[in-house]
Amino acid sequence: MERLPSVHRSNCGCPSQLVKPCPYCSSQIPEAASKCQFCERWLDPALDGTLNADSPPLLLPPRHCSGLALGSLVCGLLWIAGIGSMAAVILGYLGLRQVRRDPLRIRGKGMAIAGIVLGWLGILGSVLLLALGIYVWKWR
Ligand SMILES: [Zn+2]
Numbered sequence: 171m172e173r174l175p176s177v178h179r180s181n182c183g184c185p186s187q188l189v190k191p192c193p194y195c196s197s198q199i200p201e202a203a204s205k206c207q208f209c210e211r212w213l214d215p216a217l218d219g220t221l222n223a224d225s226p227p228l229l230l231p232p233r234h235c236s237g238l239a240l241g242s243l244v245c246g247l248l249w250i251a252g253i254g255s256m257a258a259v260i261l262g263y264l265g266l267r268q269v270r271r272d273p274l275r276i277r278g279k280g281m282a283i284a285g286i287v288l289g290w291l292g293i294l295g296s297v298l299l300l301a302l303g304i305y306v307w308k309w310r
Contacts, residue, residue: 195274239265239278242285255292262286
């Protein structure tokens with residue numbers, strides 16, 4: 171039961187421009203690569219001394235989304251007179267830290283960044299609204 175990846179079929183031997191997702195970290199790596207340049211895992215389990223040959227290869231728990239990043243995005247969208255925005259910024263930075271710590275298992279970097287941006291925009295909007303309110307109130 172040998173199942174080698176079909177990367178050795180190149181006729182000309184020239185490096186292929188095709189890419190494939192790394193089964194471990196989902197990064198785009200060259201089709202001909204035998205080792206992921208991002209997570210530094212061997213793609214062929216036979217080459218990886220750290221992997222048990224009996225264990226099913228290419229099985230890693232699927233990456234789940236950072237709850238903090240999701241919360242950040244939701245709070246950023248809700249705004250709640252600036253309160254949601256502040257929560258979005260805090261949750262967003264916490265979410266980013268979480269993703270950086272464990273990028274192989276947690277995703278949601280884009281969501282966290284979106285939450286942070288929305289959060290700052292919301293805070294800015296709140297400050298502008300407050301300034302406008304004071305201005306209107308003063309010159310009434
Ligand atoms: Zn990888």
